[in-house]
Amino acid sequence: MDKTVDIFVCGYLCVDLTPAFKTEVTFQPGTLTELNGMTFSLGGAVGNTGLVLHRFGKKVLLNGLIGDDHLGRYISDCLDEYGVANSIQKTTHAGTAFGIVLAPPAIDRLFLEYPGSSRFFDLARVDIENVKSSKLLHFGYLPLLQHFFHAKGEQLVELFQQAKRSGTVTSMDLSLPDPTGETQEIDWHEILTRVLPYTDILLPSIEEILYMTMPDVYRELCEKHGEAQVLDRVSPETIQSVGRMLLRYGVKIVLIKMAHRGAYLFTGNLTDEKNGLLELDTEQWSNLTLYCPAYAADRQRITNASGAGDTAVAAFLAALLEGVTPQMAVKLSTAAGRESLYCNDLYTELPDWEDIYHLAITN
DSSP: OOOOEEEEEEEOOEEEEEEEESSOOOOOTTOOOOEEEEEEEEEHIIIIIHHHHHHTTOOEEEEOEEESSHHHHHHHHHHHHHTOEEOOEEESSSOOOEEEEEOOTTSOOEEEEEOGGGGGOOGGGSOHHHHHTEEEEEEEOGGGOHHHHHHHHHHHHHHHHHHHHTTOEEEEOOOOOOTTSGGGGOOHHHHHHHHGGGOSEEOOBHHHHHHHHOHHHHHHHHHHHOGGGHHHHSOHHHHHHHHHHHHHTTOSEEEEEOGGGOEEEEEOOOTTSTTOSTTOOHHHHSSOEEEEOOOOOOTTTOOOOTTHHHHHHHHHHHHHHHTOOHHHHHHHHHHHHHHHTTOSSHHHHSOOHHHHHHHHHTO
């Protein structure tokens, strides 16, 4: 089958509502905090990663589920305005998913998430024929899509198997599960061991992948240092152990996102891949462990960090489609992640691909 689409992005789709705080705040009952406005933007793997890939000049098709409500109409209007091809579907079973992002100055972000309509997104709603006609399938976020993690990830495995049989490269991003919600009893490690043999590219944050594959290590770090300090306290040795373990499970390329600590790239042997992997030099990309420090951010310019990980993912996938070196791919990813911090609206404010590329090669 001819591959007429660069990337098919499916899974979690929501609207992010981000209050703009004037100054540093302390959340206390009974107090009033005056805001400087509210930003509405598309979110989730579909809304963030998909739109950034479109901005970077890739032919993208978006697939998700919205409700029959105001936020659903907002998503449809945005996609029409941006001219993004999509097969977004609608349900009356729940309202459109949304997230409230609380990110006052000098305070780590807090997320209030309503999965809404995205909870009903399942394999039957995935446009399989368009998956087969795409060079790459990107899926996210598993912990917010109950039909794909129930039954030990049966629908997720089936989706990735179908994609692989058609010659489509598979990619997956994760999110941090709610430890007090319905997912607390899910064996994420078991699900990953089932799906990673059919996964070419995995792009988790270090917190997400530790929680899912090394829960005891994650729990110990939380108990010793607090959940917010896991990123800063996890050792390079632990990171490398996670990367090597994921490769043993079958994934070919792993990019572990670490925010201000940069990113780690791990790759397995790609030379046996039929017809190569996208446009990559498989010998050049095989059997690597690379670390790329983060680009320093100007704290005075930071306006919204909620889409940084998705932007880094989009840049990395765009880089793979361009066939660049592994070193350049990780630099492009971290550079784009940094630039996203300065944007309230990723699609209209993020620098274009040429500017991101220039930034990466000159720093």
